[in-house]
Amino acid sequence: MQSITPSSIDLKSLMRTALPPGLGLTHRVGPSRVLIQCVSRFDSANVNANASAAASGGFNAGAGPVGGARYDWQSSCAILASKVVSQQPDNEKSGGVADGITAVNGHPTLDLVPVKEAKSPSALPKPLSIADLSPAPMHGSELRVAYQGVPGAYSEAAAGKAYPNCEAIPCDQFEVAFQAVELWIADRAVLPVENSLGGSIHRNYDLLLRHRLHIVGEVQLPVHHCLLALPGVRKEYLTRVISHPQALSQCEHTLTKMGLNVAREAVDDTAGAAEYIAMNNLRDTAAIASVRAAELYGLQILADGIQDDTGNVTRFVMLAREPIIPRTDRPFKTSIVFAHDKGTSVLFKVLSAFAFRNISLTKIESRPHRNRPIRLVDDANVGTAKHFEYMFYVDFEASMAEVRAQNALAEVQEFTSFLRVLGSYPMDMTPWSPSREE
Numbered sequence: 474m475q476s477i478t479p480s481s482i483d484l485k486s487l488m489r490t491a492l493p494p495g496l497g498l499t500h501r502v503g504p505s506r507v508l509i510q511c512v513s514r515f516d517s518a519n520v521n522a523n524a525s526a527a528a529s530g531g532f533n534a535g536a537g538p539v540g541g542a543r544y545d546w547q548s549s550c551a552i553l554a555s556k557v558v559s560q561q562p563d564n565e566k567s568g569g570v571a572d573g574i575t576a577v578n579g580h581p582t583l584d585l586v587p588v589k590e591a592k593s594p595s596a597l598p599k600p601l602s603i604a605d606l607s608p609a610p611m612h613g614s615e616l617r618v619a620y621q622g623v624p625g626a627y628s629e630a631a632a633g634k635a636y637p638n639c640e641a642i643p644c645d646q647f648e649v650a651f652q653a654v655e656l657w658i659a660d661r662a663v664l665p666v667e668n669s670l671g672g673s674i675h676r677n678y679d680l681l682l683r684h685r686l687h688i689v690g691e692v693q694l695p696v697h698h699c700l701l702a703l704p705g706v707r708k709e710y711l712t713r714v715i716s717h718p719q720a721l722s723q724c725e726h727t728l729t730k731m732g733l734n735v736a737r738e739a740v741d742d743t744a745g746a747a748e749y750i751a752m753n754n755l756r757d758t759a760a761i762a763s764v765r766a767a768e769l770y771g772l773q774i775l776a777d778g779i780q781d782d783t784g785n786v787t788r789f790v791m792l793a794r795e796p797i798i799p800r801t802d803r804p805f806k807t808s809i810v811f812a813h814d815k816g817t818s819v820l821f822k823v824l825s826a827f828a829f830r831n832i833s834l835t836k837i838e839s840r841p842h843r844n845r846p847i848r849l850v851d852d853a854n855v856g857t858a859k860h861f862e863y864m865f866y867v868d869f870e871a872s873m874a875e876v877r878a879q880n881a882l883a884e885v886q887e888f889t890s891f892l893r894v895l896g897s898y899p900m901d902m903t904p905w906s907p908s909r910e911e
């Protein structure tokens with residue numbers, strides 16, 4: 474994996490950048506035309522595309538299982554279009570096909586070229602294949618993967634595990650990593666969602682809902698923490714330990730057991746804490762971070778393996794602009810989010826839709842419903858009851874290509890006012906290993 478070392482992407486520079494030159498959505502040959510042509514072509518295909526529509530978020534309540542998939546097909550079309558643009562030689566871009574008419578799969582689209590002008594059968598449009606719907610990166614051979622943090626962060630390691638030869642792009646906030654993918658600065662984002670000791674990373678659950686990216690995979694990373702300080706600094710000198718809040722909580726008991734009389738301070742990421750100590754020559758402060766962070770920022774390791782449990786694992790999800798096509802030839806997981814606004818025992822009914830089909834749930838998480846945080850129930854005799862409203866996130870072990878999963882979701886849709894499939898993706902099946910080889 475190649476890592477970009479200059480300063481990470483921040484929100485302000487993203488705003489300034491909007492659509493940077495040379496990347497996918499620059500669409501030098503009339504993007505709206507390409508998009509409209511593609512959409513009309515896909516609309517009819519959509520009608521029969523139940524499984525893939527479901528996998529791509531098509532279960533938005535009210536829209537039915539198919540209608541909500543339009544956005545995703547649009548993404549696919551935009552990708553196709555810009556892939557074609559990047560493959561065209563420059564002279565083609567400025568003349569011929571590129572003059573107001575564009576191409577899909579290297580050929581003029583639909584009926585824009587009169588039949589008499591067709592030069593050979595190969596000039597006719599080719600049918601789309603699955604490979605077209607899982608596009609390769611448009612800018613060279615490397616996939617560009619956004620992560621939150623600076624080089625040496627665990628998220629960078631997760632990006633490398635998910636996409637071994639990727640170019641890792643540091644971002645200063647989770648939100649920026651989402652936007653980097655949405656603005657085609659990156660092809661994927663790899664973001665933490667839960668840790669075996671610290672629990673869920675709630676911010677990313679909220680962002681998954683606010684953005685329209687799709688989960689296309691997951692990786693689980695053993696997390697091995699070290700206590701780092703400037704060379705020559707001893708534990709007795711320390712007054713402060715800084716790190717990512719998750720890392721601080723994963724090491725809480727060990728820090729106490731070490732007898733360190735230090736203040737804990739949260740910063741944006743573990744490697745950023747190490748960098749901050751090095752840049753400011755802080756001799757009273759230590760960071761909780763990785764061995765790689767120690768090497769990158771010239772710090773010494775005061776204590777090795779300080780997580781409260783050797784089985785410390787963080788689960789990351791891989792995000793992309795377009796969903797992958799769900800399959801049945803290997804174990805898949807599907808992530809959904811739903812809300813309900815009526816009835817009792819809704820959660821029970823939803824969970825039973827999976828239980829009756831022998832579909833295992835691997836995770837359930839509730840988050841306050843931002844748009845409708847409270848439900849008031851009037852009872853004339855007793856007063857007004859206030860209930861908190863929630864969004865429920867559920868991961869289950871089945872692929873959206875399986876009929877039992879499609880049926881379960883169809884049933885869930887009946888009980889809920891909102892339902893979205895965040896992604897159906899291969900499970901991380903790498904053999905278990907503790908966070909350090911003992």
Ligand SMILES: O=C(O)C(=O)C[C@]1(C(=O)O)C=C[C@@H](O)C=C1
Pocket residue numbers: 621622625626627628629665668674696717719720741742743744787
């Ligand atoms: O700060 C980092 O190094 C990160 O990659 C973030 C993060 C997290 O958000 O949980 C990732 C893995 C570890 O659990 C600790 C921190």
